[in-house]
Amino acid sequence: MTMVSGRAASATDLKWAVSGLEVETPSWGYGNSGTRFKVFPQPGVPRDPFEKTEDAATVGHYTGVAKAIALHIPWDRVDDFSALAAFARERGVKIGGINSNTFQDEDYKLGSLCHPSFEVRKKAVTHILDCCEIARQTGSSVVKVWLADGTNYPGQDDFRARRRRLIDSLREIHPALPEGARLFLEYKFYEPAFYHTDVQDWGQSLSVCRQVGERAQVCVDTGHHAMGANIEQIVAILLQEGRLGGFDLNDKKYGDDDLMVGSIDPYQLFRICHELVKANADESDRTARSCASEVVYMLDQCHNIEPKMPAVIRSVMNLQEAFAKALLVDLPALRQAQESGDVLDANGLLKDAYDTDVRGLLARARAEAGLPEDPYRAYLASGEQRQREETRVGGVGAGWQ
Ligand code: AFD
Ligand code: MN
Numbered sequence: 001m002t003m004v005s006g007r008a009a010s011a012t013d014l015k016w017a018v019s020g021l022e023v024e025t026p027s028w029g030y031g032n033s034g035t036r037f038k039v040f041p042q043p044g045v046p047r048d049p050f051e052k053t054e055d056a057a058t059v060g061h062y063t064g065v066a067k068a069i070a071l072h073i074p075w076d077r078v079d080d081f082s083a084l085a086a087f088a089r090e091r092g093v094k095i096g097g098i099n100s101n102t103f104q105d106e107d108y109k110l111g112s113l114c115h116p117s118f119e120v121r122k123k124a125v126t127h128i129l130d131c132c133e134i135a136r137q138t139g140s141s142v143v144k145v146w147l148a149d150g151t152n153y154p155g156q157d158d159f160r161a162r163r164r165r166l167i168d169s170l171r172e173i174h175p176a177l178p179e180g181a182r183l184f185l186e187y188k189f190y191e192p193a194f195y196h197t198d199v200q201d202w203g204q205s206l207s208v209c210r211q212v213g214e215r216a217q218v219c220v221d222t223g224h225h226a227m228g229a230n231i232e233q234i235v236a237i238l239l240q241e242g243r244l245g246g247f248d249l250n251d252k253k254y255g256d257d258d259l260m261v262g263s264i265d266p267y268q269l270f271r272i273c274h275e276l277v278k279a280n281a282d283e284s285d286r287t288a289r290s291c292a293s294e295v296v297y298m299l300d301q302c303h304n305i306e307p308k309m310p311a312v313i314r315s316v317m318n319l320q321e322a323f324a325k326a327l328l329v330d331l332p333a334l335r336q337a338q339e340s341g342d343v344l345d346a347n348g349l350l351k352d353a354y355d356t357d358v359r360g361l362l363a364r365a366r367a368e369a370g371l372p373e374d375p376y377r378a379y380l381a382s383g384e385q386r387q388r389e390e391t392r393v394g395g396v397g398a399g400w401q
Contacts, residue, residue, distance in 0.1 A: 009356065018366050027069055041397055042397070044389035045398060046392070050087055055309060063375045097140060111147070114163070132177055136178040143173075171211075187221075205219075220234065240287065246296030250301040261301065316375070
């Protein structure tokens with residue numbers, strides 16, 4: 001039995017994980033995906049952004065918390081983005097972050113915003129300015145920049161020249177953000193560049209964001225770190241700096257595997273959620289508290305061999321479980337144990353919360369909110385998967401094009 005401030009934990013303690021948390025699901029998580037070796041197409045996948053939005057709405061219906069779909073441009077380009085946003089709203093979904101794509105055009109072979117050629121940099125800046133305009137039309141509050149930019153060989157280009165180009169390019173984009181919107185700069189340890197990546201870690205992203213402007217923040221993709229990186233420590237520092245914009249959530253065993261969040265290392269996911277819950281409750285650190293309250297939680301996963309919809313629903317539930325456990329940490333007792341140097345008690349308080357099986361409490365909280373107690377099983381029992389596979393016949397399943 002987990003005690004929270006001297007009493008047994010209840011569904012109320014973790015209610016936020018069922019009716020406060022907001023999760024964005026990625027449009028590309030519903031389409032066909034794979035690795036450089038093979039894409040295994042699946043029956044029933046959406047064929048356009050409208051059908052992707054329908055899938056996102058279904059996930060929102062079953063989970064109650066995933067009521068936004070993140071778009072990827074040009075994969076999700078439509079003639080009228082305002083119409084797509086209206087279509088989404090009619091189904092209880094909003095358009096989330098607009099993810100730019102400066103990594104698939106032939107011109108971007110040697111980079112985009114960091115490219116040696118002014119013309120190529122201009123093309124990339126124009127694309128991201130277009131993403132800012134799309135965000136304005138959809139009412140999105142995030143424009144996301146992830147750069148594949150880097151080099152494959154020592155001597156190929158100059159590190160400082162590339163960073164200068166990046167900062168100058170982003171300084172052109174920052175003023176074009178819609179009112180109230182933010183620019184997320186996402187880092188990645190390596191791949192597709194193999195010698196260096198221009199925005200490789202949290203420090204590089206943070207230092208560039210600081211030079212670009214107040215609305216530039218860091219996006220932490222949980223699969224984008226060197227082995228053994230302490231991600232929860234990175235999260236705590238970015239919160240303290242007021243520059244944690246959001247997460248691209250997934251899990252990994254070795255690389256940028258884009259596996260279901262919480263499926264490989266749920267204890268790490270819990271420790272990350274604990275930093276967010278702690279910051280949200282920290283009266284002594286207004287910057288971290290304010291930053292934590294505006295963090296965007298987006299799944300950035302690819303379901304290459306498993307059926308897409310159940311995988312997305314399962315992922316949302318994994319995140320809810322991690323947050324539910326984090327909400328059970330007895331923070332006053334933890335702070336007291338930390339301040340008194342009681343190592344084992346402090347660790348025990350965290351581990352007790354993590355070891356709590358919260359599935360029953362979550363089921364109760366969902367029932368009280370009028371939601372299926374087990375969204376994953378409810379979806380499987382609904383027959384919706386078969387219906388998708390029977391009705392979505394013909395056309396071309398969406399993918400990375
Ligand atoms: C790829 C990149 C990165 C980015 C995502 C969407 O590694 O995670 O956020 O595509 O553009 O997964
Ligand atoms: Mn990502």
